[in-house]
Amino acid sequence: MRLSGVELRLISMPLVAPFRTSFGIETTREILLLRVVTDEAEGWGECVAMADPLYSSEYVHAAADVLTRFLIPALAEVPALDGNAVAPALARFKGHRMAKAALETAVLDAELRTQGRSMARELGAVRDRVPCGVSVGIMNSIGELLDAVGGYLDAGYLRIKLKIEPGWDIEPVRAVRERFGDDVLLQVDANTAYTLADARHLAGLDPFGLLLIEQPFDEEDVHAHAELARVITTPVCLDESITSARAAADAIRLGACQIVNIKPGRVGGYLEARRIHDVCAANGVPVWAGGMLETGIGRAANVALAALPGFTVPGDTSASDRYYRTDITEPFVLDGGHLTVPSGPGIGVTPIPDELAAVTVKVDWLPL
Numbered sequence: 304m305r306l307s308g309v310e311l312r313l314i315s316m317p318l319v320a321p322f323r324t325s326f327g328i329e330t331t332r333e334i335l336l337l338r339v340v341t342d343e344a345e346g347w348g349e350c351v352a353m354a355d356p357l358y359s360s361e362y363v364h365a366a367a368d369v370l371t372r373f374l375i376p377a378l379a380e381v382p383a384l385d386g387n388a389v390a391p392a393l394a395r396f397k398g399h400r401m402a403k404a405a406l407e408t409a410v411l412d413a414e415l416r417t418q419g420r421s422m423a424r425e426l427g428a429v430r431d432r433v434p435c436g437v438s439v440g441i442m443n444s445i446g447e448l449l450d451a452v453g454g455y456l457d458a459g460y461l462r463i464k465l466k467i468e469p470g471w472d473i474e475p476v477r478a479v480r481e482r483f484g485d486d487v488l489l490q491v492d493a494n495t496a497y498t499l500a501d502a503r504h505l506a507g508l509d510p511f512g513l514l515l516i517e518q519p520f521d522e523e524d525v526h527a528h529a530e531l532a533r534v535i536t537t538p539v540c541l542d543e544s545i546t547s548a549r550a551a552a553d554a555i556r557l558g559a560c561q562i563v564n565i566k567p568g569r570v571g572g573y574l575e576a577r578r579i580h581d582v583c584a585a586n587g588v589p590v591w592a593g594g595m596l597e598t599g600i601g602r603a604a605n606v607a608l609a610a611l612p613g614f615t616v617p618g619d620t621s622a623s624d625r626y627y628r629t630d631i632t633e634p635f636v637l638d639g640g641h642l643t644v645p646s647g648p649g650i651g652v653t654p655i656p657d658e659l660a661a662v663t664v665k666v667d668w669l670p671l
């Protein structure tokens with residue numbers, strides 16, 4: 304394919320409810336979308352970076368800048384552009400994995416649409432629907448939390464994940480167990496809010512039979528997670544720390560994680576995400592698909608990834624209405640706790656022009 308240009312589109316999506324984590328509270332999701340135009344087809348990619356560098360060092364306007372000044376121009380020089388050619392062409396630029404992931408996904412989407420192949424087929428999906436969990440934010444009271452959890456269980460979600468932070472951890476877990484019983488699949492995500500000094504406190508979660516505790520410590524403190532895994536019985540899962548297949552192999556070898564949350568944006572794209580899946584599968588480490596409050600564009604590709612064989616625990620691929628009243632694509636609707644894997648060419652969805660226009664803040668066209 305030959306690249307004729309890339310559209311960078313900034314959209315602003317109001318959340319159905321504020322979403323609070325240990326690193327802050329979100330009421331609106333600012334998202335950068337890429338539309339790659341080639342001589343054969345167009346492709347879409349969603350950058351999962353937040354507006355502020357709170358989850359990781361990336362943020363929306365930095366992604367737009369690095370794409371505009373470095374990453375997109377680097378693709379103009381690629382003679383035979385396809386999904387596999389993107390990461391090598393961008394490798395000389397350090398970091399910016401979420402920006403790189405959005406660009407690679409858009410090129411891969413265009414290539415697959417040209418070939419009439421689905422992302423699921425390309426990645427090696429073995430299922431046509433995936434079991435879905437839901438991520439529940441930190442709430443103002445235990446009562447409010449229990450109402451939210453009850454609503455999600457009524458909606459059919461097969462797994463509940465609670466955001467935790469110091470001061471909001473054991474009590475909410477205990478309350479959910481007491482109200483909804485021991486059979487509900489339940490896990491927690493600390494988004495790096497604790498340190499090894501909290502290990503004994505975190506062992507207080509062990510009696511509640513959690514599936515996992517996700518990323519309790521700093522992204523770079525892999526050893527501390529291995530230490531923690533030796534003193535608690537709850538399996539340790541990593542998210543922010545797993546930035547590549549190599550990082551996954553190192554963390555597994557160090558005993559720092561028994562489960563991995565895979566997010567294509569965090570690791571530079573769906574092709575690296577598949578490599579992480581393969582490394583984990585080779586080591587008997589279950590994986591699940593994390594979420595970054597994606598629109599249907601990112602959600603479609605995440606659901607395809609979640610259909611790979613090693614994704615054996617429900618992920619955060621929730622329905623569109625978990626976050627948005629109106630999605631910019633046909634909404635993903637929970638059916639018996641599952642989402643259907645898109646089967647059309649490429650990511651299998653495209654934005655609905657009127658919905659996209661309604662949330663668009665800024666559009667830039669970068670000709671090549």
Ligand SMILES: CC(=O)N[C@@H](Cc1ccc2ccccc2c1)C(=O)O
Nearest residue numbers: 324329353438542593594595596619
């Ligand atoms: C679904 C879920 O819990 N996602 C991330 C955290 C997260 C939380 C809030 C966010 C707000 C805006 C953009 C990305 C965000 C990601 C996680 O697993 O750690």
Ligand SMILES: [Mg+2]
Nearest residue numbers: 492517518542
């Ligand atoms: Mg997480």
